[in-house]
Amino acid sequence: MPTRSLDDFALRKLADLDARGLRRTLAESAREDGIFVTRDGRRLLSFSCNDYLNLTHHPAVKAAAIEAIGRYGAGAGASRLVTGNHPLFEALEARLARLKQTEAACIFGSGYLANAGIAPVFAGAGDLIVIDELAHACLWAGARLSAARTLTFRHNDAAHAADLLARHRAGSGRALLVTDGVFSMDGDLAPLPELAAICAAHDVWLLTDDAHGLGVIGAGRGSAFAARTAIPLQMGTLSKAIGGYGGYLCASKAVIDLVKTRSRTLIYSTALPPAMAGAAIAALDLIEANPKLTEAPLVKARAFTSRLGLPPAQSPIVPLVTGTPEAALKASATLAEEGFLVAAIRPPTVPQGTARLRFAFTAAHSDEDVARLAAAVQKILDPARAEPLCPRFS
Numbered sequence: 001m002p003t004r005s006l007d008d009f010a011l012r013k014l015a016d017l018d019a020r021g022l023r024r025t026l027a028e029s030a031r032e033d034g035i036f037v038t039r040d041g042r043r044l045l046s047f048s049c050n051d052y053l054n055l056t057h058h059p060a061v062k063a064a065a066i067e068a069i070g071r072y073g074a075g076a077g078a079s080r081l082v083t084g085n086h087p088l089f090e091a092l093e094a095r096l097a098r099l100k101q102t103e104a105a106c107i108f109g110s111g112y113l114a115n116a117g118i119a120p121v122f123a124g125a126g127d128l129i130v131i132d133e134l135a136h137a138c139l140w141a142g143a144r145l146s147a148a149r150t151l152t153f154r155h156n157d158a159a160h161a162a163d164l165l166a167r168h169r170a171g172s173g174r175a176l177l178v179t180d181g182v183f184s185m186d187g188d189l190a191p192l193p194e195l196a197a198i199c200a201a202h203d204v205w206l207l208t209d210d211a212h213g214l215g216v217i218g219a220g221r222g223s224a225f226a227a228r229t230a231i232p233l234q235m236g237t238l239s240k241a242i243g244g245y246g247g248y249l250c251a252s253k254a255v256i257d258l259v260k261t262r263s264r265t266l267i268y269s270t271a272l273p274p275a276m277a278g279a280a281i282a283a284l285d286l287i288e289a290n291p292k293l294t295e296a297p298l299v300k301a302r303a304f305t306s307r308l309g310l311p312p313a314q315s316p317i318v319p320l321v322t323g324t325p326e327a328a329l330k331a332s333a334t335l336a337e338e339g340f341l342v343a344a345i346r347p348p349t350v351p352q353g354t355a356r357l358r359f360a361f362t363a364a365h366s367d368e369d370v371a372r373l374a375a376a377v378q379k380i381l382d383p384a385r386a387e388p389l390c391p392r393f394s
């Protein structure tokens with residue numbers, strides 16, 4: 001029996017989203033290699049996957065996952081604190097700590113779960129969190145769950161963060177400053193040296209989310225490494241360049257020991273499937289053995305920004321702001337006709353008025369792919385001046 005008021009609520013809400021171009025729907029997307037996506041029977045070259053190193057389909061990564069399933073089964077069976085702490089997890093944590101040059105690491109079920117679980121361990125009622133206005137949704141979730149007073153600083157504006165701390169730090173207990181290392185929808189980097197200096201001056205703990213830094217920035221070690229800045233709380237994900245699934249925190253041994261006994265998203269959620277730890281270890285082997293591979297996505301992104309006369313890419317992510325959601329959807333549809341998958345990103349994922357195309361470049365995109373994409377985008381930007389398009393991709 002449907003509950004009438006509940007369905008009415010859902011239908012009204014959907015109609016409202018439809019009217020504003022903001023409804024989201026799921027499109028079945030089969031990925032049978034590290035670069036193409038099949039949708040509605042069409043094979044599109046994807047510039048929307050975060051599989052920067054194409055490791056989701058690397059034979060060594062798949063083989064490691066299969067081997068772990070053979071040995072430990074499909075699921076972990078329980079929380080890590082109960083019986084789910086398979087031997088591969090500590091091996092993976094040691095590898096992450098080594099790569100990030102921290103004393104210790106803790107893996108979580110996902111990046112979202114990591115961020116929902118980290119901030120509440122270190123801040124609570126009476127404490128303070130200052131957060132970049134464009135920080136990822138799950139950093140905001142962690143801030144909310146912490147019950148700490150949360151103040152927003154303007155995007156990448158270290159002076160604004162310093163000003164907020166000068167005015168509000170004294171009246172609170174502990175304090176965290178929270179930011180993405182590489183911003184997921186803008187592709188720019190946080191000013192980590194400046195933020196770290198401000199944190200040191202005000203006794204504030206810096207938490208960075210490096211979901212889009214690991215594997216592709218700083219020789220694969222992430223944005224803290226690229227900025228040569230010591231950061232006490234370095235969070236990230238295994239779901240992007242690492243090619244699998246899961247989240248992590250790298251930090252000192254004391255901090256990790258506390259997280260392992262206090263973080264609710266670690267304690268009250270089943271451990272990762274062991275296969276994901278096996279796959280991640282294999283991916284880290286590849287990353288550590290091939291520093292050149294980690295540089296490739298940024299090289300492709302820079303080739304694209306240079307062709308279009310955009311500011312040089314700072315990461316493999318390049319935004320092209322269209323303004324309205326409708327314009328972003330239309331541009332995305334036009335590129336799909338040319339054989340490219342480039343997702344339209346709309347509010348509330350990005351602020352009102354900044355709907356955009358978001359391009360993500362990977363190691364396996366050829367120079368020719370990038371050139372054809374740039375030509376197709378140029379045609380959308382400036383139909384009159386565009387060079388003739390290369391032969392249609394099939």
Ligand SMILES: *Cc1c(COP(=O)(O)O)cnc(C)c1O
Nearest residue numbers: 110111112136184211237239246
């Ligand atoms: C994708 C993403 C996450 C979430 O990681 P998952 O492992 O996919 O849950 C967290 N932070 C940022 C910046 C991200 O882009």
